[in-house]
Structure formats: C-alpha cells, structure tokens
Amino acid sequence: MKEMNQDEKMLEDESLTLGQPLSDFLLQLEDYTPTIPDAVTTYYLRSSGFEPRDPRLVRLVSIAAQKFISDIANDALQHCKMRSTNSSSHTGSKSKQGTKDRRYCLTMEDLTPALAEFGITIKKPHYYV
Template sequence: MVATNETPTSPEDEQAPGQVLGDLIMQLEDYVPTVPDAVSARFLNAAGFEATDPRIIRLMSVAAQKFISDIANDSLQHCKTRTSNTQHSSGHGSSKSQKLSKDRKYTLAMEDLTPALADYGITVRKPQYFV
C-alpha cells in the first residue's frame, strides 16, 4: 500500500473542468482588469479575433495582465540580482548597506527588462544612435 498526502474527496467535491471554466467566466462579469476591455478588444480585433461576449475579452485582459505582471516581476528580480552583485563586488557588505537595500526603490531599466523579455522569447534591441 502506498501512502499519499492527498485527502480523500467525495464525488460531490470534484467539479468537472467545464464547470470550473464556467464559474471563472461568470466571475469575470464583475471583475475590472487593469488592461481595459477596449484595449484588449482592439488588439484582439487587429489579430483577427471577433468576440461578442465581453467576458471573453475580459478573460484575455486578465491573461495580458498576468503576462505583464510576470515580466515586471522577472525584471525586478534581474534588477535585485544586478544591484546585489555590484554591492558585493564593491565591498559594501556591511549591515548598514543591507538595511538601505531593504528600503531601496527600484527603477525599471532596459538592462533589466531585456533579459526578462528574452526569457519569454521577445528580443529587444536598442536602436542605433544618430548624431
């Protein structure tokens, strides 16, 4: 007999995948995503997707919001890694500088955003500078 950490569930506790999706779609009626519905609808239409149900557009808005949030979070992690590497290499490893780094405000920079986007298959190149 193999022991598992799963708790036994009754058939009433399990939902069909279609019901879970239906519940999610119903919850989207009252949800206001960060990416406005009009923006999502515009980009969906430009890509050739016609949706008459506003909940479907809102679902795409939530997916876009999650994608943007993941990229921003990854960029922040790149920034923290980069700044911690520069602090350790410059010899500022005292407890005072560690306290300052906890209160530090970060700025989104291209040098942090570029590798984060590369993780998602998006290549960003700086344009040539013309004088």
Template sequence: MMGSNNPGGAGGGMAPGMGVGSSDGRHDDEAVLTEFLSSLMDYNPTIPDELVEHYLGRSGFHCPDLRLTRLVAVATQKFISDIASDSLQHCKARVAAPIKDNKSKQPKDRRLVLTMDDLSKALRENNTRPVTFLGVESLH
C-alpha cells in the same frame, strides 16, 4: 461534487450537469470553468474592455462575448505582471552583485532602477518557458 445531479443527461454546451458518459473529473473541470467564466462578468480587469476589443479587432478577431474579452484582459494582465516580476528579480540580482573595482564605487543609495537590460532578460526568459494560465500549460 462527486457524481452528476442530472441522471437524465439532458443539457448541452458546458452546463454543469453534462451527461451520463462524462467522468467525475471532467464534470468537475467543466463546472469550475463555467463558474470561472460567469465570474468574469463581475470582474473589472485592469486593462479596459474597450482597449482589449480594439486590439482584438485590429488582429481580425471579433467576438460579442464580453467574458472572452475579459479572459484576454486577465491573460494579458498576468503576462505583464510576470514580466514585471521577473524584471524586478533581475534588477535585484544586478544591484546585489558586488562591484569589483573598489568599495568607494558602491552606491550608498540602494534604490532599485529598472533598466532595459533587466527587462530584456526577463522577456528573453519568458519567451523560452511554457505559458501557464489557469493551470493549463502550453508552449508559445
């Protein structure tokens, strides 16, 4: 994908053949973004579009573009997945920590039980680290 196949520079918006003045890196980024946004039309996220539209509407954001709604759904899904994964790690660390009193209090059943403490720790950690989505990092 080196260089532009559109030497005339015609086109607008975020079309893959952006203009003569764009660098190869920018052209590649725009092509990847355009391809990603197009793929959102074929993707069926875990969180239904209607639910995302409802909460976006309650916050005052209305957009007829389904791709944007699905992008928010994917970002939300990633956020929930990260919190669940971090909570699981806290739960495993808590279960692995030895009980100091005596060995008779060690649970024989090693099932993991997620507690509010595990979830709270994961949320607290997530609130202090930068958010990374699609390779873009920002502080929230």
C-alpha cells in the same frame, strides 16, 4: 433494462461536476475588472482580425495579457535585484537598512533578459550602446 455498475455511475457523476468550476470561473469573470480596460483589449483583438462577441472572452484575454505583463515585470525586478546585489558586493558592504529602503527603476538592462526568457528579443540601435 441494463443496470449501471459502480464505475459507470462514477464516470457519469464526474462528468456532471467537471463543468462546474468552469461555470463558476465564468461567473467570476463578469464581476472582475482587469487592469487592462475591455475597450483596449477589444481594439487590439479587432485590429488583429478577431471580432469578440462575448465580453467574458475579452475579459479572459485581458487577464491573460495582465498576467503576461506582470510576469515580465517581476522577472525584470529579479534581474535588477540580482544586479544590484552583485554590484554592491563588489563595491563594499552596505548596511541592511540601506538596502531595505532601496527603490528600483525599470531599465532596459533588466528588461532585455526578462523578455528574452519569454522569447522576445530586443536589439538596441548602435547609438545607444
């Protein structure tokens, strides 16, 4: 019988452990409740022609959508902060306390460039300009 050398043994051991993180992740998906409900994700998957059979797959799509929306909202917040910092530097100096307690509002002015970074273009009708 042929004896396995050390490289072959290492490859075999590595292939046995490569699937472990994936199986751990799939187990964690069962316990995690995403912000977007499974029913909403299932509805949109079915309306696009995909029939999900595994509920973990629906959860995975929900988490991906949640991450996508979170990234867009975070980018829009950064645009808002930059815009408000630039406008406050032109209008005069504000106290540190005044800028610390500032509340931000999501506007199309901030959302449009954030969506453009993800390849989504928004065109406003002429009467909104």
